[in-house]
Amino acid sequence: MSTIIVEERDDTTIVTLHRPDARNALNAQMVGELHAVCAQLETSPKPLLLTGSGGVFAGGADIAELLDRGRDEALLGINSRLFDRIARLPLPTVAAVDGYALGGGAELAYACDLRIASESAVFGNPEPGLGIIAAAGGCWRLAELVGKSVAKQVLLGGKHLDAWRAYTLGLVCDVVPADQLSERAHALVERITRSSPTALRLTKLVVDAPGGHPCIDDLAQAVLFESSDKADRMSRFLSGGRTR
Incomplete structure (x- = not known):
């Protein structure tokens, strides 16, 4: 370089x-x-x-x-x-x-x-x-x-x-x-x-998608709801810990 x-x-x-x-x-x-x-x-x-x-x-x-x-x-x-x-x-x-x-x-x-x-x-x-x-x-x-x-x-x-x-x-x-x-x-x-890389990635895709549509939101959320990262982060939040 x-x-x-x-x-x-x-x-x-x-x-x-x-x-x-x-x-x-x-x-x-x-x-x-x-x-x-x-x-x-x-x-x-x-x-x-x-x-x-x-x-x-x-x-x-x-x-x-x-x-x-x-x-x-x-x-x-x-x-x-x-x-x-x-x-x-x-x-x-x-x-x-x-x-x-x-x-x-x-x-x-x-x-x-x-x-x-x-x-x-x-x-x-x-x-x-x-x-x-x-x-x-x-x-x-x-x-x-x-x-x-x-x-x-x-x-x-x-x-x-x-x-x-x-x-x-x-x-x-x-x-x-x-x-x-x-x-x-x-x-x-x-x-x-500090945020979930997958959540960031999908958020960016949804924000940048032309027009926007509830189905896109639902599909992205469906992927994240099944992730172990989401389960870990929410469990830590509920136990009073930081998400990261």
């Missing part, structure tokens, strides 16, 4: 975007390395914590590479296929955003299940100024997260969302001082890992 730093813990995978000379911009090498992480997490599911180095989450996609791409590369969906894969990972994903998350960097954060921000975090999608669109999910994921009106302010009006505005819109779950971001992000992931 030359563009990301991967730390494996027993119950979490931590990935730090690390292209310090390019504000952690996403290039083809980074996309390939993140695909490798996804392949591992699909085989051995764990929550993913994604962050950036040097006080920046990701300043965007690599413009030099984008300049050389044409129609055929656009149809390959180089970034969008990666972000879709991250969004579909079995267990929750958390983006810890410090500083700029712009363009492809913002779209990467939007693809995660949860986002926590430092006070200096800034989200934006300046793609139309470069003659392109936010084609890696930004146009529709941002609208799903904050509503179409605000999404248009960002995507069409060039508005940036600072950390506190992102918080009031529900885009991020918390805003913390930059020097506490890592600690608070890890605490969030730790809370996640």
Whole structure:
């Protein structure tokens, strides 16, 4: 790995975007390395914590590479296929955003299940100024997260969302001082890992299922009701113990 730093813990995978000379911009090498992480997490599911180095989450996609791409590369969906894969990972994903998350960097954060921000975090999608669109999910994921009106302010009006505005819109779950971001992000992931992995996995599937239907809820619950993990956790709860 030359563009990301991967730390494996027993119950979490931590990935730090690390292209310090390019504000952690996403290039083809980074996309390939993140695909490798996804392949591992699909085989051995764990929550993913994604962050950036040097006080920046990701300043965007690599413009030099984008300049050389044409129609055929656009149809390959180089970034969008990666972000879709991250969004579909079995267990929750958390983006810890410090500083700029712009363009492809913002779209990467939007693809995660949860986002926590430092006070200096800034989200934006300046793609139309470069003659392109936010084609890696930004146009529709941002609208799903904050509503179409605000999404248009960002995507069409060039508005940036600072950390506190992102918080009031529900885009991020918390805003913390930059020097506490890592600690608070890890605490969030730790809370996640206290829950049943199977329950988390099925909850994510139900929440992300298009349209929703009571039958999906019933089927997911039926699987969990038969699990030994559910029996153990509820028995400990009833005996006055912690669920984990």
